[in-house]
Structures are given as C-alpha cells and as structure tokens.
Amino acid sequence: xxxxxxxxxxxxxxxxLDELVDRDGQSLFELCGRLTMKHGIGxxxxxxxxxxxVLESAGLVIVExxxxxKFHWFNGEPLSAISxxxxxxxxxxxxx
Amino acid sequence: MxxxxxxxPVDDQERALQFYTETLGFKxxxxxxxxxxxxxxxxxxxxxxxxxxxxxxxxxxxxKPFKTALVEDGxxxxxxxxxxxxxxxxxxxxxxxxxxxPPVDYGPVTAAVFDDTCGxxxxxxxxxxx
Numbered sequence: 069x070x071x072x073x074x075x076x077x078x079x080x081x082x083x084x085l086d087e088l089v090d091r092d093g094q095s096l097f098e099l100c101g102r103l104t105m106k107h108g109i110g111x112x113x114x115x116x117x118x119x120x121x122v123l124e125s126a127g128l129v130i131v132e133x134x135x136x137x138k139f140h141w142f143n144g145e146p147l148s149a150i151s152x153x154x155x156x157x158x159x160x161x162x163x164x
Numbered sequence: 165m166x167x168x169x170x171x172x173p174v175d176d177q178e179r180a181l182q183f184y185t186e187t188l189g190f191k192x193x194x195x196x197x198x199x200x201x202x203x204x205x206x207x208x209x210x211x212x213x214x215x216x217x218x219x220x221x222x223x224x225x226x227x228k229p230f231k232t233a234l235v236e237d238g239x240x241x242x243x244x245x246x247x248x249x250x251x252x253x254x255x256x257x258x259x260x261x262x263x264x265x266p267p268v269d270y271g272p273v274t275a276a277v278f279d280d281t282c283g284x285x286x287x288x289x290x291x292x293x294x
Contacts, residue, residue: 095238
C-alpha cells in the first residue's frame with residue numbers, strides 16, 4: 069500500500085494519470101507533450117519515464133509492447149483498496 | 165544560409181519512395197543511381213521549389229538502434245505541416261497508415277504521429293499561429 073500512496077502523492081504523477089484517463093494507451097512522447105502543453109510540466113523525458121516506473125510498480129500504469137511501440141495504460145484497480153479501507157460514505161451527525 | 169535538404173533514414177528506398185509519394189503525396193524530384201543505392205529526393209506539390217526530403221539508406225550501424233529507441237518511445241524525428249489535420253488523419257488511416265498518436269490539441273498546434281513503414285515515426289501538425 070505504501071507504494072500506492074507514494075505514487076499518487078506527486079502532482080506530476082497525478083497529471084500523468086489524468087492524461088491517461090483522457091486517452092488511454094499513450095506513447096512516452098504523447099504523454100510528455102500533453103504534460104508540457106496542458107500542464108506546464110517541463111520535466112525531461114527521462115524524468116517522466118521515472119515517474120512512469122513508480123506508477124507501474126504501484127500497479128496504476130500498465131506498460132504494453134505492441135510490435136515496436138510501447139504504450140502506457142491506466143489501471144485504477146489498486147485505488148479500490150483505498151475506498152475499501154476507508155469507505156466513501158458521508159458523515160451523519162449523531163443528533164439527527 | 166537556408167535549409168534546402170533534410171534526410172530521413174529509411175530501411176528500403178523503393179518502399180519508402182512508394183509510401184512517401186503514393187500515400188503521403190510528395191513528388192519525386194531527383195532519383196540518381198549511386199552504386200547499390202539511389203539519391204532520391206522529394207518535394208511537396210504545394211512547394212515544388214521548396215526544401216527537399218532525401219530518402220537516405222539507414223545502413224550505418226548507429227542508425228538502426230537510434231531509430232528503434234525513438235520508435236519505442238513514440239518520438240517522431242521529422243514533422244510535416246498540414247492544413248487540416250483531422251482530414252489528413254482520416255485520409256491516411258483509411259489508407260491503412262498506423263498512427264501511434266491521434267491528433268492531440270496542444271493549443272497553438274494540433275499534432276499526430278504515424279509510422280512511415282520504413283522504420284520512422286513522422287509527426288504531422290496543423291498550426292494556428294499563421
């Protein structure tokens with residue numbers, strides 16, 4: 069679980085997940101372009117690659133080879149562990 | 165000084181010539197035998213006196229690992245300007261061209277990336293900066 073929390077603690081990594089939810093199955097080039105142009109994140113490809121490795125080890129990003137290309141896919145399944153641990157129901161006042 | 169020629173390393177000159185002329189629509193300008201290879205250059209029909217694109221054999225041992233690494237990460241090393249990227253994307257897809265990136269709107273520019281079937285990824289871009 070620590071890996072998961074560490075993965076989503078970083079704003080650049082959250083932006084990567086946002087962009088993959090916008091369009092799943094992106095190359096490193098496409099992701100870097102979106103982060104630069106839409107989020108003003110000017111990190112190097114190498115830095116983004118390292119962020120992707122953290123997301124991959126947390127199970128939030130799946131990397132798949134397709135012939136000579138490599139694409140990145142979002143996997144939200146590990147996040148369900150958070151709502152299972154802390155169920156997402158609203159607070160109800162004891163007085164009502 | 166001006167830019168008059170740029171090269172693209174291709175794994176098969178004849179197949180490259182077919183793809184770049186028949187599919188992309190460029191025109192052959194020079195085709196000169198050079199030993200086992202040819203000196204082939206192309207121009208855009210929209211700019212026949214403009215910069216030429218040379219289809220260069222990718223035989224040098226450093227070129228293939230370089231191309232492979234770029235393709236793996238989805239990186240285009242060459243970019244062409246188009247007037248209507250949505251139409252061009254649709255046209256090329258209908259001809260069986262494989263896009264690794266559909267048109268993405270970056271604000272000042274919309275860009276897409278496809279495979280040239282000769283070992284390269286190519287970007288096409290529609291700018292809105294005049």
